Amino acid sequence: MTDTAPRPTLEAVAARAGVSRATVSRVVNGGDGVREPLVERVRQAVEELGYVPNQAARSLVTRRHDAVAVVIAEPEARVFADPFFALQLRGISKELTAHDNQLVLLLTEGRDDHARVARYLAGGHVDGALVFSLHLDDPLPGLIQGAGVPTVFGGRPGWSDGRAADTGPTLYVDSDNRGGARDAVRHLAALGRTRIAHITGPLDQTSAADRLDGYRDVMGDADPGLVAESDFTPAGGERAMRDLLDRRPDLDAVFAANDLTAAGALRVLRERGLRVPEDVAVVGFDDMLPVAEQTDPPLTTVRQDIEEMGRLMARLLLRRLDRPGGTGSGPGPRATAPEQDVPPGEPDGAEAAVVLPTTLVRRASA
Amino acid sequence: MTDTAPRPTLEAVAARAGVSRATVSRVVNGGDGVREPLVERVRQAVEELGYVPNQAARSLVTRRHDAVAVVIAEPEARVFADPFFALQLRGISKELTAHDNQLVLLLTEGRDDHARVARYLAGGHVDGALVFSLHLDDPLPGLIQGAGVPTVFGGRPGWSDGRAADTGPTLYVDSDNRGGARDAVRHLAALGRTRIAHITGPLDQTSAADRLDGYRDVMGDADPGLVAESDFTPAGGERAMRDLLDRRPDLDAVFAANDLTAAGALRVLRERGLRVPEDVAVVGFDDMLPVAEQTDPPLTTVRQDIEEMGRLMARLLLRRLDRPGGTGSGPGPRATAPEQDVPPGEPDGAEAAVVLPTTLVRRASA
DNA sequence: TTGAAAGCGCTAACAT
DNA sequence: ATGTTAGCGCTTTCAA
Numbered sequence: 001m002t003d004t005a006p007r008p009t010l011e012a013v014a015a016r017a018g019v020s021r022a023t024v025s026r027v028v029n030g031g032d033g034v035r036e037p038l039v040e041r042v043r044q045a046v047e048e049l050g051y052v053p054n055q056a057a058r059s060l061v062t063r064r065h066d067a068v069a070v071v072i073a074e075p076e077a078r079v080f081a082d083p084f085f086a087l088q089l090r091g092i093s094k095e096l097t098a099h100d101n102q103l104v105l106l107l108t109e110g111r112d113d114h115a116r117v118a119r120y121l122a123g124g125h126v127d128g129a130l131v132f133s134l135h136l137d138d139p140l141p142g143l144i145q146g147a148g149v150p151t152v153f154g155g156r157p158g159w160s161d162g163r164a165a166d167t168g169p170t171l172y173v174d175s176d177n178r179g180g181a182r183d184a185v186r187h188l189a190a191l192g193r194t195r196i197a198h199i200t201g202p203l204d205q206t207s208a209a210d211r212l213d214g215y216r217d218v219m220g221d222a223d224p225g226l227v228a229e230s231d232f233t234p235a236g237g238e239r240a241m242r243d244l245l246d247r248r249p250d251l252d253a254v255f256a257a258n259d260l261t262a263a264g265a266l267r268v269l270r271e272r273g274l275r276v277p278e279d280v281a282v283v284g285f286d287d288m289l290p291v292a293e294q295t296d297p298p299l300t301t302v303r304q305d306i307e308e309m310g311r312l313m314a315r316l317l318l319r320r321l322d323r324p325g326g327t328g329s330g331p332g333p334r335a336t337a338p339e340q341d342v343p344p345g346e347p348d349g350a351e352a353a354v355v356l357p358t359t360l361v362r363r364a365s366a
Numbered sequence: 367m368t369d370t371a372p373r374p375t376l377e378a379v380a381a382r383a384g385v386s387r388a389t390v391s392r393v394v395n396g397g398d399g400v401r402e403p404l405v406e407r408v409r410q411a412v413e414e415l416g417y418v419p420n421q422a423a424r425s426l427v428t429r430r431h432d433a434v435a436v437v438i439a440e441p442e443a444r445v446f447a448d449p450f451f452a453l454q455l456r457g458i459s460k461e462l463t464a465h466d467n468q469l470v471l472l473l474t475e476g477r478d479d480h481a482r483v484a485r486y487l488a489g490g491h492v493d494g495a496l497v498f499s500l501h502l503d504d505p506l507p508g509l510i511q512g513a514g515v516p517t518v519f520g521g522r523p524g525w526s527d528g529r530a531a532d533t534g535p536t537l538y539v540d541s542d543n544r545g546g547a548r549d550a551v552r553h554l555a556a557l558g559r560t561r562i563a564h565i566t567g568p569l570d571q572t573s574a575a576d577r578l579d580g581y582r583d584v585m586g587d588a589d590p591g592l593v594a595e596s597d598f599t600p601a602g603g604e605r606a607m608r609d610l611l612d613r614r615p616d617l618d619a620v621f622a623a624n625d626l627t628a629a630g631a632l633r634v635l636r637e638r639g640l641r642v643p644e645d646v647a648v649v650g651f652d653d654m655l656p657v658a659e660q661t662d663p664p665l666t667t668v669r670q671d672i673e674e675m676g677r678l679m680a681r682l683l684l685r686r687l688d689r690p691g692g693t694g695s696g697p698g699p700r701a702t703a704p705e706q707d708v709p710p711g712e713p714d715g716a717e718a719a720v721v722l723p724t725t726l727v728r729r730a731s732a
Numbered sequence: 733t734t735g736a737a738a739g740c741g742c743t744a745a746c747a748t
Numbered sequence: 749a750t751g752t753t754a755g756c757g758c759t760t761t762c763a764a
Binding site for chain 1: 373421422426433449469472475482486488626657659660
């Protein structure tokens with residue numbers, strides 16, 4: 001039996017230090033208003049006993065959990081085809097950890113899980129939520145705002161209709177999909193390409209829609225035949241590329257909505273005997289290393305700082321929870337919170353966004 | 367202000383239903399020993415009030431949290447170069463969800479975080495832990511066993527020295543790295559290849575070491591010059607492949623310890639004008655789709671069912687926690703727990719393992 | 733500055 | 749079968 005090593009309570013520490021429980025509590029929570037010698041005595045007792053506060057007891061009275069839920073809705077397994085969420089999670093985790101908050105991960109598999117997640121959030125088990133909503137018509141974001149939990153979204157949420165704005169402004173962090181797309185297309189144009197095609201992502205995702213908008217910003221009302229809708233997968237990229245080539249055999253550049261798609265396009269191009277970048281220049285999006293560096297030729301692409309997005313989401317939420325410096329539970333020295341500046345979004349409208357810049361990474365494909 | 371919508375308590379429900387708190391508690395926790403009409407009345411009151419149990423209060427008395435920590439130690443960013451952990455997480459999440467348990471994610475960035483994690487686990491915030499230990503000399507597993515929390519490891523833990531076995535048997539789930547490697551090499555041999563080289567992973571990781579053992583099982587004491595140590599990265603694969611080719615220009619097959627490495631090897635092979643699989647056959651390991659399907663030619667590789675590993679880890683832990691059917695918190699209908707059979711490991715020695723089979727996926731490279 | 737005391741919302745003996 | 753009661757370990761007024 002490994003169990004029942006009865007952990008010491010506040011009471012035990014108090015007894016050992018010869019003070020009251022209240023004093024121990026004060027010391028454990030920062031020690032303000034307790035005289036030095038006592039602080040020392042208590043610290044020692046804590047040390048000797050190996051005291052760790054019981055979070056449940058604490059939460060019961062403070063109604064705080066120092067925990068944040070991360071909700072990832074994964075309509076398809078696609079989510080895991082790239083390290084996107086992993087990086088995001090890492091950024092989130094770092095920031096949360098620096099503020100002594102726990103990360104509760106909620107993965108959903110379609111509608112069935114919505115109710116579960118909503119119930120959990122409404123259940124007040126966590127102080128806030130970080131939510132990745134992918135689809136325009138996803139009901140989850142709405143449910144979550146309904147749950148009344150402070151929330152920050154990852155990626156621009158695509159509210160299809162009027163939503164409950166009374167819950168306060170919608171906060172989100174996104175990368176500059178539109179601007180990045182513009183850069184990509186401008187780069188192609190600067191290379192002298194004029195018949196620049198675009199393979200889109202699934203347009204019910206805001207990231208894909210925004211990239212298409214960026215393409216259009218630069219291309220104006222170019223031949224709609226230069227745009228092929230696709231789905232962020234390599235197979236989809238192949239299909240789209242074939243269509244494009246059939247429609248416009250004269251195209252001289254392709255901007256693909258992500259690297260996976262670009263990889264598919266590259267294969268079709270090679271198969272048709274077209275040289276990259278001589279005959280057709282190709283630019284991707286994401287700078288997803290295992291793909292972008294492995295293609296032949298290596299992919300010129302638009303990089304987004306995914307980990308930073310995660311960090312920012314967490315920072316925004318924590319700030320919203322009004323928890324600037326962490327809670328400092330436990331006897332150890334507090335983590336030093338980096339607490340950098342969060343770029344200001346819209347003042348205080350119904351939507352407040354932090355949009356991260358992207359950068360073009362030049363490799364051989366364009 | 368969105369706050370302070372004071373959530374109803376057990377007391378409120380009891381009042382509304384005209385029963386005692388105890389009765390409500392019973393109903394909420396399954397309703398055994400309460401007569402039907404009362405159950406109904408209580409259910410209704412719960413419904414009307416939108417009552418959700420306060421988990422903190424509950425944990426305080428039951429000393430259970432219905433939460434499990436997942437600890438992922440990531441020595442390098444490598445962890446996120448492939449969807450390995452994402453898939454694992456998904457498997458874990460599914461199983462945990464089916465049993466109404468929460469997933470608390472703990473990501474560590476090197477030694478500094480060890481203490482934090484150990485403290486958290488020892489702090490009794492979760493009922494158990496699922497731990498991914500990658501390195502032979504990783505102190506984390508030891509710390510964790512020391513924390514006295516029921517734990518299941520992902521991947522065979524590489525205890526370098528005698529460890530505290532008094533914490534009970536070490537449970538782990540792994541895939542059959544050694545057997546998979548044997549299959550790969552045998553496949554190559556069956557193709558008529560005789561000079562089969564091996565590019566290893568970092569040998570301080572048990573998965574890499576086990577794959578090397580599998581290679582040796584089949585190759586016997588073949589020329590050590592046919593083995594090149596590498597690091598699971600594409601760049602490392604390139605380097606190793608070059609070495610190998612320099613040492614043994616006559617080699618006719620390569621078994622790479624993972625797909626990323628194989629992709630690097632493939633590039634070098636092509637660069638040297640060698641045809642795959644005609645001149646050199648190549649087999650990878652993992653069946654990491656975005657890579658294995660995108661290489662040229664597509665990679666023959668050993669697939670491991672990563673999501674299943676995760677599911678199994680969770681199942682094992684839950685079982686160890688003696689929680690066969692979930693706790694059924696909340697008013698909703700209970701999730702039906704699939705509760706499949708867990709393949710039996712060693713009877714009850716110091717180590718109990720569940721080793722999942724691998725399968726060879728044939729594509730064009732071998 | 734420190735201590736005493738009153739709960740936070742729930743479960744689990746123990747009565748009835 | 750149902751109700752009563754005593755805490756679980758902590759924070760937080762309120763007094764001293």
